[in-house]
Amino acid sequence: MNNKKYIICGKFFDGVNEELKENIKIIVEDERIIAVGSDLECPMNAEVIDLSHLTVTPGLIDAHVHFDFIGPTAFSTYAINETDEMKTLNILYCAQKSLEGGFTTVRLVGTGLNSYGAIDMKNAIDKKRFMASRLIVSPHFLGTTGSHGDFSAFASSNPVLSDKIEDSYLTMGNGVDFFKKAVRKEVKYGADFIKIMATGGFASPNDAPDDMQLDNDELRAIIETAKQLHVPVTAHAYTSELIDNLINMGITGVEHGSLIKESTAKLMEEKGVYLVATFMPYEEVVNLDEEKLALKHKPFREKLEKFGEQLRETRKLLVDCIINSNMTIGYGTDIVAVYDNFDCWREFKAWRDNGIPALKTLKAATSVNAKIVERPEIGSLEVGKIADIVGWSRDILNDSEAISACDFVMKEGVVCKR
Template sequence: MKSIHLVNAKLIDVRQGKLMDAESLLIQDGRIQRIGDCELPQDVQTLDMRGAYLMPGLVDSHVHVTAITPNFALLETLSPFYVGAKSNELLTDMLMRGFTTVRDAGGADYGLAQAVDEDSIIGPRIMYCGRALSQTGGHGDMRAQGQQNFEGCFCCAGLGRVCDGVSEVRRAARDEIRKGATQIKIMASGGVSSPTDRVDSTQFSIEELDAIVEEATAANIHTMAHAYTARAINRLVPRGITSIEHGNLLDEESCRLMVEYGTYLTPTLVTYESLAREGVEAGMAPHLQQKVYDVLEAGHAALKMAYQAGVKMLYGSDLLGRMQVHQLGEFTIRKSVISHADLIRAATCNAADAYGYTGDFGEIMIGARADLVAYDHNPLDNIDVLTDPQNELKVIMKGGRLYKNLL
């Protein structure tokens, strides 16, 4: 890979929320080798950034890259080849929005991640959990009330796997770890898209939760837990969960616990607004769409409460099917509550910290991956810059390779 020297750039230090003094950096072997003036190697390619604002590539910490439809029961019956082909389109669009890393919350596996790494599929780097773990009748169990068997199978496309009891959840976690999972996803409360559970239910026993976290910890990977209510969240956080996904119905005690234990929160407000507007038209069953309204408005109050309490946050979209075009909309929703600098941190360095990859990506520093995006204007001054990639986003680089260059 040819060395690249980026010059005349306004480098953004996302951790400090300010511009850096340097205006150039040297990239070798896909990583940042030098920042500022330095001696250049032979045969270096120079790219004049023309004053563009350069920052780390964005990270979406809650996606479903194989969720080509919001109808999860249907998804489990589809050919994995068909789903993989359609996921190709979704992944390319994510990269073109400026996301260079995404954390999949159920559905993607080692094959899809490898295809992206090899550039067989053009998209962001995928952190994957394989199948999310669900109890019988939980958020990952897509059987209707009268259905005894799964229409599909766990070898086919789908987002979750059902396991019950300490020995089964250990086996399931170990199996996903065997297949290379970079994190384990736990369905720890009811959800909107599952047919038989209630949003306000807790799922898995304390013993089962402890077993799953223990297996992930033993493998040196982190855990993410789907949870809406304070009751679900407050029993999860002391177990050592890394991030709470959604959290729309949390309370002050939830915030206190998350601050105490250093737990991250991944709000995904954009998906509820999208489901309320166009969920049925996109393929969601009408009776499931009604569950959206149980959490829609509460999510905005939860965001404000958590931010004021000092809970660390990640950027997440959780969009399904064709609604994934709204992926950048979470910035727009959160900006009325959260500062521009904190919004950017949630979508960059906070994600690397949460995953255990501090210094590997998520910020401009020596040794980090050259996952970089450049904009005409400064997103620290106006977060809307990030939501207008067609006009603002000039350069996309992942691992030192250019995927977009309009300079």
């Protein structure tokens, strides 16, 4: 049976070369791209998809999302108040929304579930039972008592309750043996990667972004066990002190890095350790937006203000690294407040507002992120790749909100939105 599609592109970005081409056609057969070029004939009986009014790009990838809750104010209550079943359904809801937004793949960097619902949802989507963004999953955060990933801290005004919740968590604990087992369990049930909460955070109640929440023995146990099982590890981490340490232990990647110094950026570049920079959660303090800052809960706000100066310094450094260095810097939104967490386009605006060129931003969200999530078959529009193809009617190059509305989505050769 002939299942070919002939796509006529308006403008065309392949995900790799930072240029917009014109007059390009793509031929898709089943779920793969079989031809890309300017002088391609339409094959016999192929379905013609005319996107000549759109800018066509690879399906975008968001490398840092939290999809197990819904809504801009749910983060500080959902982990305590919602069941795992509801959290799993929340993932589906958000992944349907993100697909409509042109993000054909998202990476869940840990969840507040106490089960493996995120893996079930990933598998259900892969089996095409639901039309939603492809999920790359770390089912849980690995962290210590009271750490950034220990959501029982949101019930810390009631220690009896809080301790009960903490004891039920599969990957919150203390000690080398605990974490070795936690890594093995995550891998046993299908984790694509391991996510560690190596340091405190901004959005959590009783910790700070420069806290060390796992000691060296625990960190080493996690990284070495994961390495033995050939599973990558990424760490939520902010400061140079900690990140230098993680790099020397052999970590694969780092999330945020929002307080690092130049020497750490250089070390990451030299060792090939990636950074998912996540500008979104710090925008209000980096670019001074009092109104939006007021929407965040009190500890989040206070910590952002306390670290404001260093956040602004490091932001300048990271923008320079994105534009001028060979560091691998990925695109990740990390929205947990103020906006809907499936608004994956917002990081595009943040990068653009910080002076990063549009196609460099989209390259981070396509071919660079494909490398970070270790899926070489996605992230670019080339022969042999999976046909994740999206289209935009607004001016990608000059409009910082151009990707807030997606006009066409194809995932694995299937048109999901037209």
